[in-house]
Structure formats: structure tokens, C-alpha cells
Amino acid sequence: MVKVEIVDEKEVGQSPYASSSDSRTSSSASISSVESDISVDESFFDRVxxxxxxxxxTTRHSIASRISKTASIFKRGGKxxxxxxxxxxxxxxLVALPLALTLEDEAKIVAQEKEMxxxxxxxxxMLAPPMYPSGSNSGQPQQKSLVPPGF
Structure with missing residues (x-):
């Protein structure tokens, strides 16, 4: 914040901003004395x-209105x-999950029927006699496997 003070002409010689001939040539001395007067209690938020x-x-109002409009658009869009x-x-x-479970059960039933x-x-x-006699083994009986197919 800016603090305005009325300065009497009597105090002009004591001010760091006084325009005496000595202070015109030596600007570093006046800057160092002004820097020491800055309040240490001022926070970053206060400066901003x-x-x-x-x-x-007018510019602040237009910026604030644009920000509020943008925020309301995002809020409505998010909702x-x-x-x-x-x-x-x-x-x-409610719809797809029961349908998926029903289709899975039906697929299991079809697989069981196919297996049976x-x-x-x-x-x-295994019980039916072979339709064609094997000619490779002349006279020797053919051995049948006792294990059903698929094992």
C-alpha cells in the first residue's frame, strides 16, 4: 500500500530524497539509507x-468478470x-453386467453339451468295429488304445 505523508520544509534537509548538491553526486548513500527504512514486517502477500x-x-472489473465466467463454464462442464x-x-x-453374466452361463452350457x-x-x-482292415500288419491283431480321445 502507498502511504502519503505531508512533509514540512523544515524537515527537507533530513529527508533521504532531499536534493542537495552532495546527494546528487553520491546516489549510493541515499539509496542505502532508503533501503534501511523499508519495513521488515511486510509480507509477500502485502506486496502483491x-x-x-x-x-x-475498469481493467480489474473486466479481468474479474472473465475469470468468473470461465470458472462458471468449467463448473457447468464438469457437472x-x-x-x-x-x-x-x-x-x-444395470443392463450390461446381467447380460454379460447370462451370455457367459450360456457359453458354459454350450461347451458342456459339446463335450458330452x-x-x-x-x-x-471305440465300440464299433473298424471299417477298413489294416493291411500293414499281416496277420497280427491291431491293439486298440483304452484311453478315450482328448486325454
Whole structure:
């Protein structure tokens, strides 16, 4: 913040900003004396808050309104996206999950039926006599395996 003080002409000689001939040539002495007067209690936030006075009120208002409009757009957009995600998730849980479980059960039943059919066909082939006699073994009986197919 800027602090304005009225300075009497009697104190002009004591001010670090006084324009005497000695201070014009030696600027480092006056700067060091001004630096020592700076308040150590001033925080970074206080310095940033003091910068507000540099920006004109109309510009501050336009910046603040743009920021608030942008924030409200993001808020509405986030709420809309959240609602869409909620609808999709609950729909998936209520419709797609039971459908997937039913299809999986049906696939298991089809696989069991197929396995049973293969077992029946394998049992019939083991009991049925061979259609073609083997000519490679002349006179020797052919050994049948006792292990069903698939093992």
C-alpha cells in the first residue's frame, strides 16, 4: 500500500530524497539509507496486494468478470461430464453386467453339451468295429488304445 505523508520544509534537509548538491553526486548513500527504512514486517502477500492499485478499476472489473465466467463454464462442464459418467456407469451395471453374466452361463452350457457329444461319439467309435482292415500288419491283431480321445 502507498502511504502519503505531508512533509514540512523544515524537515527537507533530513529527508533521504532531499536534493542537495552532495546527494546528487553520491546516489549510493541515499539509496542505502532508503533501503534501511523499508519495513521488515511486510509480507509477500502485502506486496502483491499493493500491486492491485496499479491496475485501473475498469481493467480489474473486466479481468474479474472473465475469470468468473470461465470458472462458471468449467463448473457447468464438469457437472455435465459427471452426470454423463454417472448415467453410463449405472446403465452398464444395470443392463450390461446381467447380460454379460447370462451370455457367459450360456457359453458354459454350450461347451458342456459339446463335450458330452464328443464323449458319446468317442464311446461309439471305440465300440464299433473298424471299417477298413489294416493291411500293414499281416496277420497280427491291431491293439486298440483304452484311453478315450482328448486325454
Amino acid at each position: 496486494a499493493a500491486l492491485v492499485d496499479i491496475v485501473p478499476p 455435465l461430464v459427471g452426470n454423463i459418467v454417472w448415467v453410463v456407469t449405472t446403465s452398464a451395471l 457329444l464328443e464323449q458319446q461319439q468317442g464311446a461309439q467309435q
